[in-house]
Amino acid sequence: MSNVQVGDIEIGVDDGHGLAPLTPGKRTPFIQSIGRFIPENEFNKAVAAYLIVELKRCGFKVVETAPGDADHSLASRVKRANDAKVDLFISIHYNAIDGKFDGPGKDPEGFSAHIDPSGGQSEVFAKIALKHLAKGTVQKNRGVVKQQLYVTANTKMPAVLFELGFMDNSREALLMIDKSFQQECAQELVMAVCEFFKVPYASAQKPQAIKPPASMVKLGTAKMIRDVPVYASAKFGTQTGARLKKGDVRHIYLIDRGWYQLFSGEFIPSNYEKNFDFEPVPSKKTEPPKVQSKPSEAKPVAPEKTIRRVIVDGKQIGAFKEESGVVKAVSDALSKDPKNIKVEEV
Structure with a gap:
């Protein structure tokens, strides 16, 4: 494949199912927080659209095997790919098991790549794609x-059907309507396509992290308990490509809805299972004054300590001169699962 020109390579893109009918297996359970179901194709269609943009930017030709919102038959999808003689077939789906939310730790989770038992080049591409998908939003890699x-089974070229999450997992169901997650999935699949065909990936502009202001105070340290992707901002889909390794330790300056900000301005996520152990800044113990037998000599007056205020979810909960007060306020706030904690100098 190394001698193939990228402009001669054609990719078949298939967004699984149509928007109707909304039968079980093609939608999430009812989600109270947004007041509706999420059709599987709402996610599939969005990812396919981003995928097409990414593929064309990298120079590939694209054939849509299920254009529009109709629920095209499996036979028509395969025929369109075979008639066009595409070089690779990618089908986008979202998985489901029992059609209900069972609760954290009980619901199925993760992404997978489904291929014909014959393996071959389909298996080669599937493994490359799983490698790239594993670098993004933290999910279980089901292989x-x-x-x-x-x-x-009926396409005449390497073909992989991807299940990019579970509709009956409450966390992964909401990822379906997260545009950054949709874009991320598309980007990682195109990176895999480029690697498979040995052509360079033409990246979009890399997300830039914004460094915290100098007045921000260290809240504690995080020690990685597994490899953790680094993000430019506190949302999925903004990964920088960097990863912290298991055992790495970083200082934390802001906590925002389960995201922990590093001194560099980048973020690491903690709101899925457990990526790291967080240790708040320890309080300093005040030693009792020593008994003096002689009158003490006059000493220069120490400069007044800086006052630091602790802000939790936009509300100030205290202002302190002593570091022990700051640490206690942050520790108390962490026990109540806040969305955002900041410590600022007054």
Whole structure:
């Protein structure tokens, strides 16, 4: 494949299912927080659209095998790909098991790549894609699944059907309507396509982290308990490509809805299982004054200590001169699962 020109390579893009009918298996359970179901194709269609933009930017040709919102038959999808003689077939889906939310730790989770049991180049591409998907939003990597599926068994080119999460997992269901997650999935799949065909990936502008102001005070340290991706801002889809390794230790200056900001301005996520152990800045113990047998000599007056205020979810909960007061306020706030904690000098 190394001698193939990228402009001669054609990719078949398939967004699984249509928007109607909204039968179980094609939608999430009802989500109270947003007041509706999420159709599977709402996610599939969005990712396919981002995928097409990314592929074209990298120089590939694209064939849409299920254009529009209709629920195209499996046979028509395969025929469109085979007739166009595409070089690779990618089908975008979102998984489901029992169609209900069972609760944290009980729901299925993660992404997977489904191929025909014959393996071959389909398996090669699937493994490359899983490697790239694992670098993004923290999810379980369920690996390559070999099974008889119509679209992978009847296409005449390498073909992979991706399940990028679970509709009956409450956390992953909400990722379906997160535009940054949709873009991230598309980007990682195109990185895999480029690696598979040995062509350079034409990246969009890399997200830039904004460094915290100098007045920000260290809240504590985080020690990684597994490899953790680094993000430019406190949302999925803004990963910088960097990763902190297991055992790495970093200082934390801001906590924002489960995201912890580093001195560099970048963020690491903690709101999915556990990525690191966080240790608040320890309080300093005040030693009792020593008994003196002689009158003490006059000493220069020490400069007045800086006052630092602790702000939790936009509200000031205290202002302190002593570091021990700051630490206690932050520790108390962390026990109540706040969305945002800041410590600022007054």
